[in-house]
Structure formats: C-alpha cells, structure tokens
Amino acid sequence: MLKSLDLRPFRGTALINALPRPSIGSSDPTDAVRAILSRVQHEGDIALFSLTKEFDKVELSSLQIDKEEMKRAYDRIDPKLRDALEAAKYSVVRVHEEELKSLGEHELIDNFGMKIIYRTQPVHRAGCYIPGGAARYPSSVIMTATVAKVAGVKEVVLCVPPQPDGSIDDATLAAAHISDVDYVFSVGGAQAIGAMAYGTESVPQVDVIVGPGNIYVSIAKREVSQVVGVPSSFAGPSEVVVVADESVPPKWSALDIAVQAEHGPNGLAWFITWNEEYAREVERELEEYLEGALRKEHILSTLEAQGYVALVRDKDQALEVSNLIAPEHLELLYHDASQDLDLVDSAGAVFIGPYGTAAYGDYVAGPSHVLPTFATARFASVLGVSDFRKRMHFIEVTRDAVEQISWAAEELALAEGLEAHGDSIRVRRDEGSLDET
Helix, strand or coil: CCEEEECCCCCCHHHHHHCCCCCCCCCCCHHHHHHHHHHHHHHCHHHHHHHHHHHHCCCCCCCEECHHHHHHHHHHCCHHHHHHHHHHHHHHHHHHHHHHHCCCCEEEEEECCEEEEEEEEECCEEEEECCCCCCCCHHHHHHHHHHHHHCCCCEEEEEECCCCCCCCCHHHHHHHHHCCCCEEEECCHHHHHHHHHHCCCCCCCCCEEECCCCHHHHHHHHHCCCCCECCCCECCCCEEEEEECCCCCHHHHHHHHHHHHCCCCCCEEEEEECCHHHHHHHHHHHHHHHHCCCCHHHHHHHHHHHEEEEECCCHHHHHHHHHHHCCCEEEEECCCHHHHHHHCCCCCEEEECCCCCHHHHHHCCCCCCCCCECCHHHCCCCCCHHHHEEEEEEEEECHHHHHHHHHHHHHHHHHHCCHHHHHHHHHHHHCCCCCCC
8 A cells, every 4th residue: 555665775866766756647638638728718608518518427507606605505504614614714814814914015215216115916806726526625715715815806716616416515605605705606627727717708817826626727727827827836636744753643643644645646645754663553553544434545546656654764864855755745743843844945834743633734724725736845835815916016216316326227238239228217317307396
C-alpha cells in the first residue's frame, strides 16, 4: 500500500534524485481540456448543457440556482450544521480581516520629490469553483466566497457540478447563502472554468477564478489565465506530508495520512519518520483503519499511486525532504515542533504539534483551505484577500521632482533610443514653473 523509502544514506543532490516525482495521472488531459474550453467560448450555454449531459449524465433545464433557493436550503439543513457553517465563516472572516489591514493604503513622500501612493482595489467579480457531483464541499464555499467578500469583491459567482438528480445539495447552497454569494450555477469541470472565464448567456464573465478541483479543473484554470486572474498555485488533488515520531500515538498519524488521501485520485500522501519501529506501527494502524473506512477506495487510490513511508536520519532530514516535496499540507506531529519552523520553507499550510491534524485547516482554523499543490508551494501561497485585489500606484510628480531627477530619466531615455520619452521630460524641465494656484 505505502511504498517504503530508506532515505538515510542520501545527501544533497543524491537526496533530490532519490525522491519520486509527483504525477498528475496516467495521461495528460490538456488537449481534452482545451477542446472543452473552445466549445464553451464559441457555443456558450449550449455547450454547458451538452457537456453537463455528456460528463455528468444530467440533463438540465436551467443552469442557475436563484437566491431564494439558497435561503430555503439554509432553512432546511440541520441547525447544528448551520451553526458549524456559521462558525467556520466567523473564523475565516476574522483571519482575513486581519490580512486585509496589511493591504491598506501606503504613502511614500519625497522619493526625489515625487509622492507615491500604494493602494489596492478589489476586482469587481470573482468566480469560485466548488467540487461536487458525488461529493459535497460546503466548506470550500466558505473558504473561497467569504474570502472574496472580505476582500471587497462586489459580486461572487459559484459553479458547482450537479448531483445525479440535477440538483445542488442543501449544505452547499446554505454555505452560499451564508457567504453572500450572488450567483450559483449547476455546472462543473473544465466547462465551468471556461464559462466563468469567457462568460456565456447565463454565466457572467469574472475577473478572478479560484477554488480547488480535479486535474481537469486545475489545467483549465491554467489555460484561461491569459484572460482572467488565476492565483499562481496549482490547486489540484489533495496532498499531505506527515512528519511524526513515537511521542504521538500511531493511530493519530495513520488517520492523518488518510485525511487528505480520502479526497480521491491523483493525490499524494507521505509519512516521514526517523523511528523504524514506529513506522511499522503506523502502517499497521492504517491497514486496520482501512478495513472499515467508508471512503476506502478513494484512500487506496491515492496511497497505491503516490503513498510513501520514508525513513530518515533525524528531524532535520525529515524537513529537508518535506521542503523538496513542497506539499499542500505539512503536519509536524511531534512535541516541540514549533522550534523547527525556521527549517520549513515550502508548504501550503503547516500544522504544528501532536494535535495539529490538517482537518482543522480544512474547516475551522481560519486561513483558506485552498492551497498550492503539485509542488507549487515552492513559489505560491494559500488563497487570501490579496488574490482578489489589484495593486495600483499613484504617482504625483512635483516641480521639485522635475528639478531633482529629470536628468536620470533623460539619460536612460537616451540610452534606450526613445526620443519622445526624453523630450516629454525635457520640456517640463526647460519651460519653467506653471502657475498652480
């Protein structure tokens, strides 16, 4: 089930070469995704109805779910689930309002006599993709749409694959109501990404697309990134690296390996330890858990393809390996793990200490659970309010600036052979002060 790796002898480049590379599956669906996107771009709603029938086996009469139905779903769900969704939203709002404060207006005065104002503005409309169909992920609604609203986005569009009967489940619609979503559409897969990127008769074009999804969805987002904003992370199938030792019950570690693996195919799950006997105990606990697991097939599909148990020399090598993997979720399930945070440089979200299962991050910790996968944590980040806001600079050039720094701009224009650039500055320098009263 878990493939064993003994990494203790390897150092430096040899360690890099010893690690298996992540895979997106047996075949690259890029060509198929491009064909779907082209159909949506040129055929609009007709393509959405047709592709939904083809891929989801559902024949829809309408794509949009109205706000009244969101409210009715909110009223129908169990009050305890309603409270849980509200608690998750509260946590997400609290964390991201703090992040928003750091993006406030900044002013730099006297940069060679120029006044520079740095300001961010929200995009007008954001699109959120929520996986669905056979499963349901109301938490992903909270973790995307709520962040967009905190960022100041005026309109949020939600696309969710329909269930076999053509509906969207109540929990997801209730989460949309709680998150103040403006539009919900029963459409999934690459076609949903195309609809939000290009716009159709029903689906309004958005400025930014976010949200997790399968490999088709992730590649579709990459393909439309020239016409719509897409955060740099590759938010694909779930990943986890669990680093632990005998100070933590082996059952806890085993469950945490299964936590992200149960999302399904093409994911990644690593268990790293420096205690060989503990590794065997965790594997035994994992096998025992799988005997009665409700999502056994999903877990096995991940573990058999990209499930590893790695034996390392010590904590330092464990974190070196983790940085090379650059996982979506990293769990440091050992005591005093907080002392090692400076050794972590590539991970989407890091969970610290024996109680730090990634499941808290999926639901109630507060930071979005939309995280970089497929090693993009080397350069990409968790979804945040900055992904829904544009940076702008306002530059006020004063007469004092003309006197101080014109010479440098003119010299650079001359070096680049751009005559008009230099002339536009020269006339301001040579023609004296204007009456600015």
